[in-house]
Amino acid sequence: MATLPKRIIKETERLIADAVPGINARPHEENLRYFDVDITGPEQSPFEGGVFKLELFLPEEYPMSPPRVRFLTKIYHPNIDKLGRICLDILKDKWSPALQIRTVLLSIQALLSAPNPDDPLANDVAQHWKDNEPEAIAKAREWTQTYAERIVPPQE
Amino acid sequence: MRRSFARRRFQSMYDISDEDLTFEDSYRDSDEDVEDVEDEDDYVDDDDTDLDFTDVVAGKDHKKNYEVDFVVHSIEGIVKNQDDEVTHVSNILGIQKQHTATLLRHFHWNKERLIDRYVEDSTEVLNKAGVIIDNTKTSKLIKVPGFICDICCNNDEDLDTLALSCEHRFCKNCYEHYLTQKIKDDDGNLRILCMANDCNVIVDEETIELIVNKDIHDRYRTLLNRTYVNDKEYLRWCPVPNCEYVIECHIPHISLTSIVPTVECVCTHRFCFGCGLPDHQPSICVLVKKWIKKCDDYSETEDWISTHTKECGKCHSNIEKIGGSNYMTCCKCKYEFCWVCMGPWSKHGTSWYNCDRYDEKTIDAKYKQAESRASLERYLLYYNRFANHEQSAKLDRELYNKTEKKMVEMQQISDLSWIEVQFLKKAVDILVQCRITLKWTYVFAFYLARNDQTNVFEDNQRDLEMAVEQLLELLEKPIEAEIIAELKQQILDKTVYVGSHREGLLEDTAKGLLESRWEFQVDIKN
Numbered sequence: 001m002a003t004l005p006k007r008i009i010k011e012t013e014r015l016i017a018d019a020v021p022g023i024n025a026r027p028h029e030e031n032l033r034y035f036d037v038d039i040t041g042p043e044q045s046p047f048e049g050g051v052f053k054l055e056l057f058l059p060e061e062y063p064m065s066p067p068r069v070r071f072l073t074k075i076y077h078p079n080i081d082k083l084g085r086i087c088l089d090i091l092k093d094k095w096s097p098a099l100q101i102r103t104v105l106l107s108i109q110a111l112l113s114a115p116n117p118d119d120p121l122a123n124d125v126a127q128h129w130k131d132n133e134p135e136a137i138a139k140a141r142e143w144t145q146t147y148a149e150r151i152v153p154p155q156e
Numbered sequence: 157m158r159r160s161f162a163r164r165r166f167q168s169m170y171d172i173s174d175e176d177l178t179f180e181d182s183y184r185d186s187d188e189d190v191e192d193v194e195d196e197d198d199y200v201d202d203d204d205t206d207l208d209f210t211d212v213v214a215g216k217d218h219k220k221n222y223e224v225d226f227v228v229h230s231i232e233g234i235v236k237n238q239d240d241e242v243t244h245v246s247n248i249l250g251i252q253k254q255h256t257a258t259l260l261r262h263f264h265w266n267k268e269r270l271i272d273r274y275v276e277d278s279t280e281v282l283n284k285a286g287v288i289i290d291n292t293k294t295s296k297l298i299k300v301p302g303f304i305c306d307i308c309c310n311n312d313e314d315l316d317t318l319a320l321s322c323e324h325r326f327c328k329n330c331y332e333h334y335l336t337q338k339i340k341d342d343d344g345n346l347r348i349l350c351m352a353n354d355c356n357v358i359v360d361e362e363t364i365e366l367i368v369n370k371d372i373h374d375r376y377r378t379l380l381n382r383t384y385v386n387d388k389e390y391l392r393w394c395p396v397p398n399c400e401y402v403i404e405c406h407i408p409h410i411s412l413t414s415i416v417p418t419v420e421c422v423c424t425h426r427f428c429f430g431c432g433l434p435d436h437q438p439s440i441c442v443l444v445k446k447w448i449k450k451c452d453d454y455s456e457t458e459d460w461i462s463t464h465t466k467e468c469g470k471c472h473s474n475i476e477k478i479g480g481s482n483y484m485t486c487c488k489c490k491y492e493f494c495w496v497c498m499g500p501w502s503k504h505g506t507s508w509y510n511c512d513r514y515d516e517k518t519i520d521a522k523y524k525q526a527e528s529r530a531s532l533e534r535y536l537l538y539y540n541r542f543a544n545h546e547q548s549a550k551l552d553r554e555l556y557n558k559t560e561k562k563m564v565e566m567q568q569i570s571d572l573s574w575i576e577v578q579f580l581k582k583a584v585d586i587l588v589q590c591r592i593t594l595k596w597t598y599v600f601a602f603y604l605a606r607n608d609q610t611n612v613f614e615d616n617q618r619d620l621e622m623a624v625e626q627l628l629e630l631l632e633k634p635i636e637a638e639i640i641a642e643l644k645q646q647i648l649d650k651t652v653y654v655g656s657h658r659e660g661l662l663e664d665t666a667k668g669l670l671e672s673r674w675e676f677q678v679d680i681k682n
Contacts, residue, residue: 098324
């Protein structure tokens with residue numbers, strides 16, 4: 001593998017040294033472009049109390065192309081589909097090379113606080129959210145408990 | 157034959173004397189009247205008539221109704237046009253040219269709207285278009301001590317850096333990488349923004365030229381030209397692959413129901429400016445579209461099935477009867493029935509092989525089938541002729557080759573020079589043109605309502621078709637020294653005759669379209 005660009009090294013260093021509250025990102029040892037990410041469900045959201053696993057990959061063209069991010073933990077959210085794909089403008093056409101892993105993860109965290117059913121990726125979930133929001137939120141909470149509840153901390 | 161000649165002659169007379177509308181009306185109302193009015197024998201049946209007819213057509217000094225004005229531009233011309241427009245608007249608004257260009261592109265090259273809006277609220281226009289005007293600045297590469305590029309984190313001393321008027325500074329390498337990628341995967345609008353997050357300042361042309369290599373810059377230019385031509389309603393690329401000419405023609409889209417704007421590129425390709433398809437005069441675009449869809453459509457297969465088969469009364473299989481008596485047995489469900497009344501055969505008792513059991517239902521079904529059969533037959537009739545001309549037009553190449561050989565041969569066995577045998581090539585040119593026109597006359601006629609107008613049209617069409625065949629026959633005649641002079645004269649005459657008939661037909665059709673004289677079986681407004 002080619003040497004890692006300076007930018008990625010710096011970003012990684014900063015992610016570890018100066019971590020964002022509620023976000024934990026670690027590169028794989030054998031592939032420094034591949035990150036395991038944990039995002040804690042924001043307070044006062046239906047995802048509160050859950051820890052969501054994501055994978056993040058920096059493609060060859062990064063930072064000219066956006067990172068590829070995907071939820072690994074099941075989540076009931078109108079902008080995240082069954083496969084964990086995320087509908088977020090900065091991951092697509094609004095990407096700017098000045099954005100970073102940190103900003104992307106912060107945006108995802110914000111998306112958990114503010115689901116947007118008007119720009120849905122999972123149509124059925126979005127419809128549910130629009131038709132009966134309290135019921136949809138209850139279901140999201142239930143999923144959080146079922147799939148994202150941390151019982152034992154993964155790191156010893 | 158004679159009658160239609162008189163009519164055509166008459167129509168062409170009408171073409172030049174626009175004032176006499178009632179004349180045309182009387183002609184339309186009753187063919188007989190017209191023939192009484194005109195001393196038809198003067199015009200019929202001899203070569204003089206044709207020459208006369210030609211003279212009339214050629215004598216018109218105004219543009220023919222089936223022709224449109226157009227100009228062909230080269231790429232350089234298109235670049236110059238853009239430049240002129242930018243300079244012009246730049247002078248009016250008093251802003252730098254590269255920014256004016258960005259604004260114009262944002263407004264899809266609609267100068268008037270840009271100027272109006274700019275005068276109204278220049279701040280909003282600039283904001284939306286992503287332009288910050290600062291006349292004190294032009295994009296240039298500078299080295300900044302202690303600079304760290306936010307994108308690559310490089311902090312080399314001799315790093316070239318660049319900032320647009322928004323002052324977001326990055327290194328040249330990142331910019332080059334970024335611009336190259338954006339230009340390579342262009343998504344059609346070429347709005348390349350500053351690299352900073354949430355900054356909507358557009359990277360202007362000058363900056364792009366400064367940063368990227370020549371290949372990428374050429375591609376960028378090509379894309380700019382492409383969007384320019386696409387944005388302009390009155391410009392269209394020649395559709396021939398790799399042909400890089402642009403046609404300018406000021407026929408608005410709404411006129412396409414009354415005009416067929418055929419244009420010709422310098423590459424000799426003739427096509428319709430309205431829809432981009434190859435020349436389809438005299439049919440208007442909407443008919444052509446309907447026709448092509450009809451020809452492609454699966455529904456014609458269904459027509460065939462409904463026309464040629466009947467359904468088994470029991471298992472509903474489609475059955476085609478290819479011979480034998482009316483006593484049928486369905487090979488699928490073994491149902492025995494009568495082909496005439498479709499009832500069970502057992503009820504036919506003693507009237508062996510002879511059905512007289514007609515009831516309302518079967519008559520109705522029969523009527524329906526007859527109708528569908530007639531409609532299919534009509535379509536096939538027109539389609540076959542259409543396809544026939546299309547096929548013949550494809551054989552042109554061969555005819556051109558043969559003609560070229562013939563031209564050589566002719567020079568060898570006679571004292572005619574190269575110039576003097578050019579009439580052969582000219583004849584083939586006209587022949588090919590006629591083929592294309594004839595092909596589309598069948599589409600036009602297919603959609604015409606049946607009335608006197610249509611009859612006249614079809615008479616003219618038939619005449620042209622016949623003359624074309626005669627010309628072809630002459631062209632295929634073997635060359636013998638003693639008849640060359642005579643043959644040449646015959647071909648010349650026929651060429652003129654055919655050419656002018658084609659023009660007459662196109663002229664009359666075009667004029668009819670302008671006057672909404674034609675009645676169609678389909679709605680041409682949508």
